[in-house]
Amino acid sequence: MTSYRPLDAEALRACLGARNTLAARLGGAPADWVLREVSDGNLNTVFLVEGPTGALCCKQSLPHVRVDPDWKMPLDRTDFEARYMRAVSPFVGHLMPEFHAFDAELHLLVMEGLTHHRVLRTALADGTAAAGFSARIGEYVGRTAFHTSWRGRPFEAVMKNVARFARNTTLTRITVDLVLTDPCVPDCPRNRPLSPDLDETVAALQSDSTLRDAVSRLQERFLCCPQALLHGDLHTGSVMVHGDDVRVIDGEFALMGPIGFDCGLYLGNLLLHACARPERREWMQDEIALFWRSLEHLYRDLWDENPQAGDVGALLSPESRRSAQAATLRAIRRDSAGFAGLELIRRTIGYAQVADYALTPDRVAEAEARRRALALGRTLILGATMDEAVEACFQ
Amino acid sequence: MTSYRPLDAEALRACLGARNTLAARLGGAPADWVLREVSDGNLNTVFLVEGPTGALCCKQSLPHVRVDPDWKMPLDRTDFEARYMRAVSPFVGHLMPEFHAFDAELHLLVMEGLTHHRVLRTALADGTAAAGFSARIGEYVGRTAFHTSWRGRPFEAVMKNVARFARNTTLTRITVDLVLTDPCVPDCPRNRPLSPDLDETVAALQSDSTLRDAVSRLQERFLCCPQALLHGDLHTGSVMVHGDDVRVIDGEFALMGPIGFDCGLYLGNLLLHACARPERREWMQDEIALFWRSLEHLYRDLWDENPQAGDVGALLSPESRRSAQAATLRAIRRDSAGFAGLELIRRTIGYAQVADYALTPDRVAEAEARRRALALGRTLILGATMDEAVEACFQ
Known part of the structure; x- marks a missing residue:
């Protein structure tokens, strides 16, 4: 009943x-x-x-x-x-x-109810978003990433979330298909038809075996690396802003996974916006830098303040902890670049695309923006850092 | 009720x-x-x-x-x-x-009921074990590792085991404490007092910060890498033999984890036996080689026969699959060496020791055997391959 x-x-x-x-x-x-x-x-x-x-x-x-x-x-x-x-x-x-x-x-x-807030993607589109919002998102990811991880809590508490969110398979299936698989599959019926101008670019992308190998590694990383409790769908449509008040919403895709997945989805959406509005590229790069500064600062501080909070890391001396922090944050950045690349591609050719492309002045500019997003995505998935990829693809 | x-x-x-x-x-x-x-x-x-x-x-x-x-x-x-x-x-x-x-x-x-079988550890002790049993254990690990992994089944089926076994926290806590932590903790009340001859060796081991850093990485690997459903306690006391019939028992520690954990515990126990009975070192090395041959052969075959069985790996071409197999097996060997090292140390100074040491002829030989096990364990945890470590520690 x-x-x-x-x-x-x-x-x-x-x-x-x-x-x-x-x-x-x-x-x-x-x-x-x-x-x-x-x-x-x-x-x-x-x-x-x-x-x-x-x-x-x-x-x-x-x-x-x-x-x-x-x-x-x-x-x-x-x-x-x-x-x-x-x-x-x-x-x-x-x-x-x-x-x-x-x-x-x-x-x-x-x-x-957030009556005065607006969705960040919309606020970016109509120019009402105040610069600097990414510092708060970096803080959000830093806090959730530390406190829900094996370093932030006894493993029994983490395992509770592992058990709980491993059952969120309906929405995780959407991520596995739409984000992590479909964009590499030629003629996948869930992908959207695009302007014929892009046919060649998309075909090249989908027959690129080096890219598929790297995507395969990201699939494994996504499923097999439960570092922390993730939001799971942290794009600019899952953030609401009002002045400098920033809120994260829509956590229904939550699962235990690699911290770089939340980072990558978010940053990938900033890069998508930069592709659609190239004159905002520097602003978006500033937001990316703010995000990392805030996340890394907070993640280090929380770990330093709680060195014995979890089972993992409790054996480390302060010096070793600092090396471990640096290694962990490097790995998070590496994962983030790959997942941002996937997000750029799937939001450009997949089932759920982004409104940002409607900001381009005409069809030629839109095709150019999409082509740039695909190139940027591929470069990131193949291992470039975010700075390198932006440098290579915005010329 | x-x-x-x-x-x-x-x-x-x-x-x-x-x-x-x-x-x-x-x-x-x-x-x-x-x-x-x-x-x-x-x-x-x-x-x-x-x-x-x-x-x-x-x-x-x-x-x-x-x-x-x-x-x-x-x-x-x-x-x-x-x-x-x-x-x-x-x-x-x-x-x-x-x-x-x-x-x-x-x-x-x-x-x-296995009325004619004997525990492998006992059969090794009294000389009734027939050489070659490790081929069956390699097969066992290869089969369970492939079929319960993200490559062997759709992720929803794997997540069911993730959810189910994430609740096995009482026994996982024993592993986290006794295997992955206590041996590095000076004066841990759960560790066993040893002959004073070993005080200096144990003290050196427990104040070795490089070792603690590596153990900390293995802790994270154990908790944060659910590659497959593990037995979780696969030592020579969890195997029964009768002629060439080999059975694995006692799966109560089961959890999703890194495949190298099952391998490492098993191989670590063969190395412990070799430490206690150095004249059997070559035999044990043969068993180790048999184990790997069998596991790797089977794991590759199962993957080749079921290339689309799981979500991870389904995008790979046959050539890419072969590279991915090689990389996966290399990573399993690397993890195995580390976990074998932990097993060698914890079974020598920790709460649950092994009967193999009773096979040494006298206290001097026993102290020598324990010292060798600790050196071997340390060498493995610090990154040596199993062959390199055996070469270095049995001279």
């Missing part, structure tokens, strides 16, 4: 009205609340509910992909998002919306 | 008598059955039950370590052994005893 049903605005109003704590956050009477559907991602229904004294964001799973009702999907994805929010909120504070409640039967997640 | 109670011989007789399928395997009437307690490991109670037409081995968890009733322990360890047997038996056939039944309330595991 399950009482699951997709909620429309009025059903949601009744549902929130019946829950005292949530109703009290909104204030006034249910009839006073203003509900707006703001579904923006591909998967779920999202409502923003505003009352006289507060706002809530309510996210509910549908039994299918929201934008494609024929693509059936189990309902448990908001369950994983709720678990993720509970797992990382003690470490990231106001870098994510406050978690309020989760209804397991309705698969309904209720969190702080 | 649980009906758990530790079973003595008569209670076990009644319990088996009440289960038709098991009683039928034994044949005759319960009064005809001969029950012998054969508990040999540190943790559980084990009975061998023989009837007119068959034999059963019955293993039950106790609420404490069998050899130390003050060391309390949850009962679920036979649950994990039963899950492990079910998970790998389709791949290893008669290389493990046949699984018959598991009673979740009694935490009682019932499997094929």
Whole structure:
């Protein structure tokens, strides 16, 4: 027996009205609340509910992909998002919306409503994003990466997240297919048709066996390296900004994986934006540098402050710890470059593309932007650092 | 409500008598059955039950370590052994005893009784082991390592084992402490006092910061590299032999981890035997070579026969697959050397030592054997191959 049903605005109003704590956050009477559907991602229904004294964001799973009702999907994805929010909120504070409640039967997640924030991708598109947001994202990744890792907690606590998120296979399958496989597969039906100008470039990419070998190594790295609890889908559409307040949302793809995967997805999306708007290349490079400075600084500090917090690393002397930190951060950067490369390619030829390409002035410029993103992606996957790849591909 | 109670011989007789399928395997009437307690490991109670037409081995968890009733322990360890047997038996056939039944309330595991087999460690000690057994162990590890890995199955199937065995934390804690940490910790109360002749050697080992750094990397490798479902405690006491019939038992430490961990524990125990009986060094080296030949051959064949079985590797061309196989096997050998080194050290100075040292003719020879094992262990942990380390330490 399950009482699951997709909620429309009025059903949601009744549902929130019946829950005292949530109703009290909104204030006034249910009839006073203003509900707006703001579904923006591909998967779920999202409502923003505003009352006289507060706002809530309510996210509910549908039994299918929201934008494609024929693509059936189990309902448990908001369950994983709720678990993720509970797992990382003690470490990231106001870098994510406050978690309020989760209804397991309705698969309904209720969190702080961010009424003034805008999605970072949109804010970048219309020029309202204030430079420097990446420092906060670096902080977010640094904090979650340390505190949910084998260095930050006894292994029993980490294994709890391993066990919990290993069951998030429906969404992980999407990542394995759409991010880590399809872009290398000629004629994959999930890839999008592009302008014929790009046919040759795409065909060359998909028949490149050196690239496939490197992608194969990244697949293994993604599945077989549970360093920390990842957000799992940390692109510029999963970040909301308002002035210098930055929040990470949409953790339903959460899984234990290599820290460089979260970094790579995020940075790959900054590079995509730079491909679409080449005049912003330096700004995006500054954001990348800010991200790393913030992440690395924080990750080192947290480790120095908690040298005995986990089983891994507890044997190290302070000097050895510093070498281990440097080696760990180098490896994170290496992974990040590869995963950023995959993100650049899959967002350019795969199923889920990015709105950034609509910012190009015409079709010629768009094809050029896509070609650059593919070249950048390939260069990164084959082992270049981010600086080297940008240098080589923006000439 | 649980009906758990530790079973003595008569209670076990009644319990088996009440289960038709098991009683039928034994044949005759319960009064005809001969029950012998054969508990040999540190943790559980084990009975061998023989009837007119068959034999059963019955293993039950106790609420404490069998050899130390003050060391309390949850009962679920036979649950994990039963899950492990079910998970790998389709791949290893008669290389493990046949699984018959598991009673979740009694935490009682019932499997094929091996009445003629002897524990390999004992058979090595008294000279009844027939050379060549390591080919079967190499086959066992090769089969389990391929079929339970990201290359051998779709990732959803692997994640099921990840989720399941990530909960085996009680026994994994023993490995993390006794194998991966304690031997490097001066004055650790769980380490055993040794002959004062060895004080200086042990003190030098435990203050060696290069060694601790390398052990710290192995800790991370153990916890953060779930390549395949491991046995987790594959020493010569977890293998039974009878002529050339070889069986692996005692999978209660099972977890997802680096394939080199199973290899390293096994090979480390062959090297321990060679330290205690230096005249058998060449034999043990032959066993090591046999182990690798068998494992590598099988692992390559299985991968070639199932190139699309898993998500990882499905993009590779046949040529690329061969390079990937070589790289994977090199990495397994590298890990194995390190874990073998840890096993050599922990079995020489740690909580759970090995009977092999009792084979030395006198205390001087024993101290010499232990000193050699420690040197060999250190050399392996610091990165030598097994051949190099043996060459350097047996002069």
